[in-house]
Amino acid sequence: MPMVVFGAQVCGDLSAGAAREWLVTDGVGGYAMGTVSGLRTRRYHGLLVVAEPGQPARRHLGLAALDPVLTLPSGASVSLATHEWSGGVVSPEGHTLLERFELVDGLPRWRWRIGPVVVERTLAMVHGRSHVGIVHRLLSAPDEVKLTLKALVTWRDAHAERGASGPPPVVASTADGAVVERAFRLHGPSWRVGGEWYRGAYAREEAARGLNAAEDLWFAGEFGASLRAGEAVEVEAWAGDGEARGARRIVDRARDRARSLTHDACDDVDAALVLAADAFVVAGAQGAPDVVAGYPWFGTWARDTMTSYEGLFLATGWCDEGRELLRAYAATLSEGMLANTADTGQTEYNTVDGTLWFLHAVERHVTATDDEDLAAEVLPGLEQVVAAHVAGTRYGIRVDPTDGLVTQGAPGVALTWMDARVDGIPVTPRVGKPVEVNALWINGLAAVAGLKERLGGDAAGLHRLRERAAASFASRYRIVRAASDVQDAAALYDVVDGPDGDDPATRPNQLLAWSLPHAPLRGTPVPERLFSLFTPLGPRSLAVDDPAFTGTHRGSPAERDRAYHQGTVWPWLTGPYVDALRHSQAKDHRELLAGIEAHLWEWGVGSVSETADGLAPHRATGCPFQAWSVAETLRVRRIVG
Incomplete structure (x- = not known):
């Protein structure tokens, strides 16, 4: 209680x-x-x-x-x-x-x-x-x-x-x-x-x-x-x-x-997170479960839903509802892409990463539940996702045949989760090959291959695609000092093959290269440079010493959008941060959640905010109640005990 x-x-x-x-x-x-x-x-x-x-x-x-x-x-x-x-x-x-x-x-x-x-x-x-x-x-x-x-x-x-x-x-x-x-x-x-x-x-x-x-x-x-x-x-x-x-x-x-939802909670924080998670699970179109991305102004967004999936449905044990949600979303696949949102009044296919998070969510669900019936039902759609990415789909999303990595970008759109625009112009367009997109691609190929083999199929082609992409990832994303051939503290480029070359900005996107179950760098040391991004409420979206860093996420809509991914803290990234360290360092990771646990009673009472200022004291901003912030906190908290 x-x-x-x-x-x-x-x-x-x-x-x-x-x-x-x-x-x-x-x-x-x-x-x-x-x-x-x-x-x-x-x-x-x-x-x-x-x-x-x-x-x-x-x-x-x-x-x-x-x-x-x-x-x-x-x-x-x-x-x-x-x-x-x-x-x-x-x-x-x-x-x-x-x-x-x-x-x-x-x-x-x-x-x-x-x-x-x-x-x-x-x-x-x-x-x-x-x-x-x-x-x-x-x-x-x-x-x-x-x-x-x-x-x-x-x-x-x-x-x-x-x-x-x-x-x-x-x-x-x-x-x-x-x-x-x-x-x-x-x-x-x-x-x-x-x-x-x-x-x-x-x-x-x-x-x-x-x-x-x-x-x-x-x-x-x-x-x-x-x-x-x-x-x-x-x-x-x-x-x-x-x-x-x-x-x-x-x-x-x-x-x-x-009380029925929280009867097996281990403590009051766990119970609060379960009740917070319940707030986001709603009846969507045709009665299937769906996820509200945040209160009070967001509706349903596929990217947020799939990023939140493990925390909202698997960590809580709401697997039956999750199964129906995955089935409903699978029905929206078009040209290898998942419908992202209808908040604007029409269904939009405007994300490069939401579909790859969907591959991850399905694989995590089947692994947790042994639901091979669901795997068999959605596997043809997942294979079509892979085929469409290899052949090329909307907004220039395609696998580059020279290295097996996913590239993307088109004028006026921002397809990654860093999707803020001002006057129709993306603040962080990230055209080219974003690091987290390719970590998700490599992870997704392994996920689909595993599902296919689980059902008795031949996944050799999927493994070849993954091995080539993983090898290219290892060679393309590492930042290296040309003179000494020593790895730079920044660890990975945020984007390679962009219009202006490779982008060395230190952002938390690269955490997915270590955190995902089939991540290309899983098990290798996480560079210390990334530790500087962490705050009590999660990682900043850009390093403080970057000239583009903006420390407060406040003001007019345009001012807030310009700061949205330029240093603003995102609590949902605490999940990937904890996972990355958990896979590479033997230490107590529970203390990384102390700030968010205290935050539960500071702003959106009993929940976790969407964002916070990049500068101390990291005052909360954005939606007071945000699905993926709650979901990732609940998920990793239950993992680290």
Whole structure:
């Protein structure tokens, strides 16, 4: 039963409490999300964020806030909510009355104290439906108090804003609440209609990201009840068809589910990582499992999914779900490439490495489960991947016949995981033969060969391809000082045969040459030069002494994209880093995870962030909840014990 507790010193200080975020998901791409202090700091924060069926990236914000107001026995009215407005005013300041925030079994719980009166809020979502239940319980009071819950709503794309310059949301009252925009229901006791704009709600994190930070929220109405100590008010909100389920019942079932997922966790950190992993596994198109790359703004990305596969599905034992995911993704293969994402509104085949991670994921699954039926089903597609790469496919992706290595690149695209673009121009195009792509290629050839031999086939041709690529890798990527023929401390080129020759930049991409199961350099010493990349939250994406190094990942979208892979820390790379050292050095590698374990309670509470600043103190950036960051931490933590 993992528990995180913050007291009044954190909750009551917006610089601390509003910088820590919580997340509850519904298993279909939607969520509830906010901060420990209760302040909405992002346009994405709300108590009901709804994903379109089978489209986790297409989300709408519905119930933005449910503001509690207490009327005490004395007649005094006290608001427990917290909002910030465009003029810089924070009002009301309910966070100053918080004495405690807890995250227990993945569910957030707040406790406010006003003298002898103590009120507690807990919320949970129904797994498999866009449905949230919110319980307010009066824990203690000398006499009866009245609790009013004011519903602030909207209905808009989660990435956008809606304002009072347009029509207000259409709210149709019912006997027990209301229907908003014919899109979602509100249900609770003693509904009373509202009808007023709350103008200028301010989201400070959006301002920090260089985006519009203000929107208007519609006061749809309020629920109310008179309570004595021990009594509770239940409110629900849900999208689509369905009926009320009882908010307390929703909370109880969510808690039971969390405990069933973590029953064999070795400690609270392990349990937290399992619950964090569960948040990313959703029902995708046609009902097959899929993976949300990160909350609150990402949808599904094949590269992230396949990189995360071992941690999300094999380390957790969710192999049946993983099997169906792999089958669904295999059906997207086209011209030897895996569909990468539909987040932009259309399916895109725009990655050179996602397909190679898919080969790795299938081989790891079959090795872990002995699922030869899956191997037989997808092997023809995997062999087509190899054939298409040898013959050549989209974006110049092909095997160079002169050395057996994969080359790639086309104008205006960035095909590796370092894919940021500014004004349509890749920041790190890496045209040529990227080091991790060829480590994945060599690993993938061994994976497909092993699967074919396991099923009784002849893999001699695959072995020849791998042996040639491995030999070329060993001779082409080593950085050598021409005068002394001594290997440089930088170890490997990041890209060879690029438009400007070979790129000696020290990046963590080369870790895959040591970390993968069939890596070309597995078992050989990892150069000390790579150790300088490591930070408490993982490796930097570029060495500090490189002229292009950018130490902070902040500012406008363009500023952030320019820094994204130019020194920014990526926690997911802790997995390859630990594996590379584990395969080459006999030492205790558990200590490499100490920084990430502490980070679990610093930002996205109970989870691992997408990125962090390259310079100390390495403040977290990007998505507070990122799939491959969680997956790789969980995977290697369970390996190193």
